[in-house]
Amino acid sequence: MFLKQNKIVEKISEIPVTLGDVSESIFGGINTKNGLLHRLYLPEEGGSDSYYLCEGLCEPVFLEPELVYPYVSGAFSEKFAFRPSPYNFMLPYELSNKGKKAEYSIIPPEELEARFPMAYGRITEFKRKFRHDTSPLKSADYSIRGRKFLEYFKIPKIIATEGYHLQAAYDAAGNHVFENGCGIVLNDPSKYAYITAVLNSSIARLFPSVCRSEMAYSSYVAPAAMKRFPIVFPDNRLTEDLINTISSYLAFLNREKYARDYGIPDWLRELTGFYEQISNLLVLDTYFINDLDPRLLNALEENIHSFAGDMDSESGSSEDSDSLLSVLYYVKQQILEASNSEKYKFNMGLPEILDFHQSSEGF
Secondary structure: HHHHHHHHHHHHHOOOOOOOOOOEEEEEEEEOOOOOEEEOOOOOOOOOEEEEEEEEOOOEEEHHHHHHHEEOOOOOOOOOOOOOOOEEEEOOOOEEOOOOOOOOEEEHHHHHHHHHHHHHHHHHHHHHHOOOOOOOOOOHOOOOOOOHHOOOOOOOEEEEEEEEEEEEEEEOOOOOEEOOOEEEHHHHHHHHHHHHHHHHOOHHHHHHHHHHOOOOOOOOOOOHOOOOOOOOOOOHHHHHHHHHHHHHHHHHHHHHHHOOOOOOOOHHHHHHHHHHHHHHHHHHHHHHHOOOOOHHHHHHHHOOOOOOOOOOOOOOHHHHHHHHHHHHHHHHHHHHHHHHOOOOOOOOHHHHHHHHHHHOOOO
């Protein structure tokens, strides 16, 4: 087992192209000394878009929704799509076009008071009651650190976090705030779906061992580490298109899972797991073997297609969602029948890699 493990890790370590090579920027999240000021808890009973709860003061607060953004927590699985977080994040910054390059700048106190009085009142009250500071409000009282984060705020990106293991979701709007983990802006926007699939595959499970083999022991989602993540692109358009399309399926399916607070039905877990397995197999084949059973490839090519409608939307109707779920279930059945699969028959090499990962879950 250890010999097999070492050979696989060695093979991955020899891959010459890295995530840093194909990225415009890989950067960390925000950093703030006033987490309880910026992070806002969402009330369980719902309410208006401006109503939140302050953990520090243990009281309701109201804020202009223009300054509040979705928050990404590494404590939750964020594969392909973002799980709804119990928190939002107050970011009193706005786009500034004063220089040659657009950037986000902090809104000064006097302007904040005039344009966003609820946010101004919330910050002032927090400073006075929680920090016992009655001095006039300064920008430093509510500023955050994260130059690269602000430079790429509202720019589409992948956000990689480390929960149970390395995982990634694509932020098409680019407006999610994250503290732990890293943001990844690619040189080629057409590669986001594929790279997201790779970062959620078994290759990502191996990455910690790759780091350890290179004597790198920092967080595996730290920008310096993620820049070394090995990248292999498919040598044929069919495989890449299949992975891209399945990524869109998985983003939709995971949103459906995350939305079911009352419990995820077994059929939805199995459906999501099926497409995750197909995506993983295609990625592993790209990295290691390039020798999948032709029957499976034919079955995938015949049945995996992009769907118009709300596949990529986070606000589709329940009728649309049910229809898409039915389609994806039907596609699954067609693939299983067309490939004549007994848990998939692959050519030599790939099953050993899969067996290795199934018996090395924690690594």
